[in-house]
Amino acid sequence: MQSVARVITRLETTQAVIALTFDCGADRGYAEEILDELARHGIRATFGMTGAWARANPDLVARMLREGHRLINHSDTHPSFTGRSTGSPPLSVDQRAAEIRRAEQAVAAVSGSETTMRPYFRPPYGDYDEALLTLLPELGYSVVVMWTVDSLGWRGIPPEEVVTRVLAAAQPGAIVLLHVGAQSTDAAALPQLIAALQERGYGFVTTDAQLG
Template identity: 45%
Template sequence: MTLGRGRSAAGVALVAGALWLALGVTHPTPAAAVGVSRLTARTNTPTSTLNLRTCAATTCPAVRSIPHRTVLTLTAATGDWFKTSYGGRTGWVHSRYTVLRGTPARTVSRGPTSRRMVSYTFDAGSDLGHTGAILDFLAAEGIPASFGLTGRWAEAHPTTVRRIADDGHHLVNHTWDHGSFTGFSTGRAALTPARRTEQLVRTNNLVLRLTGTSTRPYFRPPYGDHDRGVLRDVGANRFGTNVMWSVDSLGWKGLTAAKICSRVVGSMAAASSGGNGYIILFHVGSASADAQALPCITDTLRDRGFTFGTVPQVLSP
């Protein structure tokens, strides 16, 4: 389409918008994007250049060609796309052709074995389940714990999220919707850097808004799926600690409370240093009997001389 010399910028935008609508093409609105800060990437297009487009879709016009290994400052993420500026123009680049820059996250699954302390961690991503009973138990026993929250769960249960924080528990970013970052456990493609960024930042923004507390720098990967690329991307987003676990209760698989107790305390008894520094994975959902197993596990561990702390407390030297 050829535009007349006297066509205004607003007119161009209207004509372009009408064309996209006529073609049945829709694009994310700016409000759908998640703003990011202190995030940079290097372009990764060894045999070509990367297009800077006017919006977050391959159907949008390219306004600049960005050479291989160019360092870009990123300001927003939506879907597979990052917003950035280059050559005096602001637009969107496909994040598949970028490599986020920063210090990769370190993976932890156990704290120092010199101290007889363990950490209870509870993942929350399905239903509200037994969260109330778990919080009541922890409060009665004076146990601080860590909770891995998905954004969708936090959005659905804001009052409970506030209680978790008000009760002094530690909050871990468990992504927005519990999608595997690598695709290993779900049989899907790995998420692009922009999608990983959006999952992390959107969740953190919500938790921060609800509680006044950031989930940085703690991240727990859905299904435990992570690789070098995931560690690079979450680290670049300032989630420097990838929280795994020493033992999974397997309550989510339908084990009875008695079997959960036996599994957890038995695993610790068989481990080096008797399980000192263990990070124990539980779930809050109604499908799990983890809540019912807590009294047995706690009594047994206290009899063995254990104390309890959050993940940061257990990881501290």
């Protein structure tokens, strides 16, 4: 078994493809509108799924799976595992494992399999340490999916700024961090963002498309 999970910030490819990833940690937000927009273009995206979100929105989880999107484990309740971003104490090994397993169980209630999200994990707030990278493979997770660019839509910046930020970082294999929540402007930016990236010749893939 792999002893330490590897961390990726972009997909290893020279192809003109980009991975749109949407974290689902807060409210239902604009998830339906995002899924509608992706469906209009035949785009498959990646969703960082918390257990809490999956329990609250099983219909959308089912739709994501039905429409071919990729789910990655984003913990159960979205705590910082290290405490770095929240000023809280680090989670213990048992607490970390429980967060990951409970998220699996929440998605399994919809998908029928506790391995649906393996082997991909995205740490809440992007906070991780060596202890987490060692623990993850024991739980079936070998890849930590970070990002090339954070749209900052979650801060409520104008949709036009979201598009500008992502375009500035666009490159083959770029992983874009977006959010579905109601406070985020990512959904409003999505139609323009897709159009702008397509104009530059980019296609779209899920994060596992170029990963073993």
